[in-house]
Amino acid sequence: MRGSDPFYRDTWVEVQLDAIEENIKNVRKRLPKQTAIIAVVKANAYGHGAYEVAKTALASGASGLAVAFLDEALALRNDGIRAPILVLGAARPQDAPIAAENAVSLTVFQTDWLTEARQHLGGQKLSVHIKCDTGMGRIGVRSTEELKAVEKLIESETCFSFDGIFTHFATADEIDTALYEKQYSRFREMVESLGTRPPFVHCANSAAALRFDQTPFNAVRLGIVMYGLAPSPEMKAILPFPLKEAFSLHTKVTHVKQIHTGDTVSYGATYTADQDEWIATLPIGYADGWIRKLQGQEVIVGGEKAPIVGRICMDQCMVKLPHAVPVGTEAVLIGRQGEYLVSVDEIAEKLETINYEVTCSISARVPRIFMQKGQKVTKVLNFLLAK
Numbered sequence: 001m002r003g004s005d006p007f008y009r010d011t012w013v014e015v016q017l018d019a020i021e022e023n024i025k026n027v028r029k030r031l032p033k034q035t036a037i038i039a040v041v042k043a044n045a046y047g048h049g050a051y052e053v054a055k056t057a058l059a060s061g062a063s064g065l066a067v068a069f070l071d072e073a074l075a076l077r078n079d080g081i082r083a084p085i086l087v088l089g090a091a092r093p094q095d096a097p098i099a100a101e102n103a104v105s106l107t108v109f110q111t112d113w114l115t116e117a118r119q120h121l122g123g124q125k126l127s128v129h130i131k132c133d134t135g136m137g138r139i140g141v142r143s144t145e146e147l148k149a150v151e152k153l154i155e156s157e158t159c160f161s162f163d164g165i166f167t168h169f170a171t172a173d174e175i176d177t178a179l180y181e182k183q184y185s186r187f188r189e190m191v192e193s194l195g196t197r198p199p200f201v202h203c204a205n206s207a208a209a210l211r212f213d214q215t216p217f218n219a220v221r222l223g224i225v226m227y228g229l230a231p232s233p234e235m236k237a238i239l240p241f242p243l244k245e246a247f248s249l250h251t252k253v254t255h256v257k258q259i260h261t262g263d264t265v266s267y268g269a270t271y272t273a274d275q276d277e278w279i280a281t282l283p284i285g286y287a288d289g290w291i292r293k294l295q296g297q298e299v300i301v302g303g304e305k306a307p308i309v310g311r312i313c314m315d316q317c318m319v320k321l322p323h324a325v326p327v328g329t330e331a332v333l334i335g336r337q338g339e340y341l342v343s344v345d346e347i348a349e350k351l352e353t354i355n356y357e358v359t360c361s362i363s364a365r366v367p368r369i370f371m372q373k374g375q376k377v378t379k380v381l382n383f384l385l386a387k
């Protein structure tokens with residue numbers, strides 16, 4: 001029989017939904033009234049839990065959601081989310097009817113795609129947003145000619161509903177705004193070349209939404225700041241309000257032992273004690289996304305810092321303690337404990353990557369626990385157990 005938690009593992013991610021609410025409300029205050037917030041909850045809400053983040057975002061000022069793939073949109077629909085959902089990435093034309101049936105909007109940018117989707121749609125109506133590639137070089141129409149051809153096809157077919165047009169910035173989080181400005185004016189030109197302006201015109205990600213005037217458009221796509229993380233280290237200094245980090249990673253010590261001079265720890269015996277030392281074992285490893293490159297990183301155990309020693313294993317890793325602690329002592333790998341904080345950004349720096357990648361990489365094997373007003377609200381486990 002299961003206990004009160006739907007999992008049997010002392011390693012978990014805690015997501016502070018209050019922090020997400022506060023971050024969104026702070027952005028909301030700074031946006032023009034008519035600007036809609038589309039909460040970007042792709043990749044399981046950057047590892048935070050798509051359903052719970054979507055619910056919180058919608059209750060805090062967002063009016064729509066965006067994901068990368070149709071499957072992510074359908075999962076939210078299956079969980080009962082009824083708000084508008086836009087799939088930002090490319091979908092397959094044969095899947096257009098599934099999107100239409102579930103009132104999911106798709107991103108389009110090729111006339112061939114539309115021609116093929118039309119054949120699959122029959123009488124169903126698919127909501128589409130046109131993607132413009134103004135300099136990101138990923139997906140989208142690149143010229144007004146291409147845009148006009150796509151628009152013409154959409155407008156000539158009753159199976160398509162032209163609901164939006166958007167672009168995505170490559171450098172909105174950088175101090176140098178040259179490419180941003182180029183993309184911005186290309187996008188405006190493209191929007192102005194349209195025969196019909198669709199209901200939603202959107203371009204800003206978090207960085208652009210916080211830095212630049214959004215009045216010419218009527219929606220922003222908010223990802224990283226909603227989670228309380230800065231879009232880039234450069235932007236930390238120019239954030240208009242303090243962000244609240246929502247994500248923390250916890251575990252509990254499973255074993256404590258004293259080792260002696262010459263004893264080694266973990267695979268490859270790469271760590272050798274040069275005195276008597278206390279070593280704790282933590283039940284988290286690279287299969288949880290706590291990857292081997294984190295060797296040497298400090299975690300917080302019983303309120304004190306403890307470096308990871310020896311190689312990180314698939315499911316466990318070892319830390320060097322200043323003194324013995326009882327088995328079951330909580331360790332914080334990301335987040336705050338006592339006087340210390342290990343931020344997502346600190347882990348990103350250690351891994352020579354960006355904060356987005358850190359939260360996304362903590363694998364589905366790690367249960368997510370959701371906190372609201374200091375209470376656990378729901379506990380949803382990943383793929384291992386049904387809700």
Ligand code: PMH
Binds near residue numbers: 168205222231
């Ligand atoms: N819109 C699109 C099309 C995106 O791809 C993303 C994030 C966002 C909005 C939200 O951006 P933000 O989190 O900076 O607010 N996409 C990605 C990506 O593909 N890689 O890193 C972030």
